[in-house]
Amino acid sequence: MKFRTLLAVALLATAAAAITSWRLRASAYTKPPTTPGTWHPIVRHQ
C-alpha cells in the first residue's frame, strides 16, 4: 500500500513538472529574426 502511494505521488509529480515545463516553453516569446541591413531616410526634394 505504501509503495503504491509513493509510486502514485511520484507519477503525479513527474506529470506536473512536465506540464509546467511545456507551458513555460509555450509562453516564452521568441522575437522575430531581424533582416540584416539598415534603413535610410529618403530625402524629399522640394
Next chain:
Amino acid sequence: MIRVLQAAPGVEVGRLPTGPDADGPPGSVEGWDVLAVDTVDAASRPLVEEACALGLPVVVGADLPVRFTPAPDATIVSGAASGAGLAAALAISMLPPSAEPLKARLAWTVAGRPLRAGRAVTFPEPVGSLWAGWGENPLPWPDVACCPAPTDSPWKAVRVDLEFHGAEGGGSLVHGVSDEGRFLDAVCFGSAILAAARGAYPRGAGGPGDPDGAFVRLAREAGMQVARFVAA
C-alpha cells in the same frame, strides 16, 4: 487631420454633425468638393449616398462595410487611414513609370496582441521586427503577399518589398514608414482628402493610392517620412 487640411491653401473645412447628440438632420453636401467620413455607418450613410448621387468623391478613413455597395459611377476612397491603404499606395508610388510589378510583399501594423509566430517582418525603427499573419491583397496585382502584424505599440509602420521589370531592366526596392499612429492616420486621411479634391482618383471604389502618386506626395509634404532599406 484638420491641421493637415488647414495647412493646404484654399481649403475650407466644414463639419456636419452626425452623432447621436446632433440636432436634427446632418444637412446637405451640395456645393462641396469632397465628403470625408471616418466610417460608413447608419449616421453617415445618407451623406455618403447624397455625395455619390451628386458626383462628389467620398473619402472613408476605415474600410467599407461588407454590405455597402457603392454606385458604379461613384468615386469612393476607402481605408484612407489604414496601414493596408498606405502600404498599397506606397507600392504604387514605388513602381517606376512603364514598369510592371513582378512580386510584392506588403506589411503593415494593426492594433492587437503581438503574434508569437508567423512571418517575420523588419519595419523601420522604433517598431523594428514583428511577427505577421496573412491578410487580403489591397492591390490589383498578382503575386502580392500581405502581412498584417499586430502590435500593442502606439507606433504604426508599413513596409513594401517590390520587384519589378520594365524597358530599362528589372529592379527591387524596399521602402518603409514608421511613425506615431495617430499622426500617421491623420496625415494619410488628410492627404487622401486633398488628393480627392484635386481629382486624383478615378471613378469607382479603391484605396488611397492613385496612379500619379499624389497621395504619397501630399503625405510626405505633410510630414510623413519614407525610408529605404539597404540589405547588409
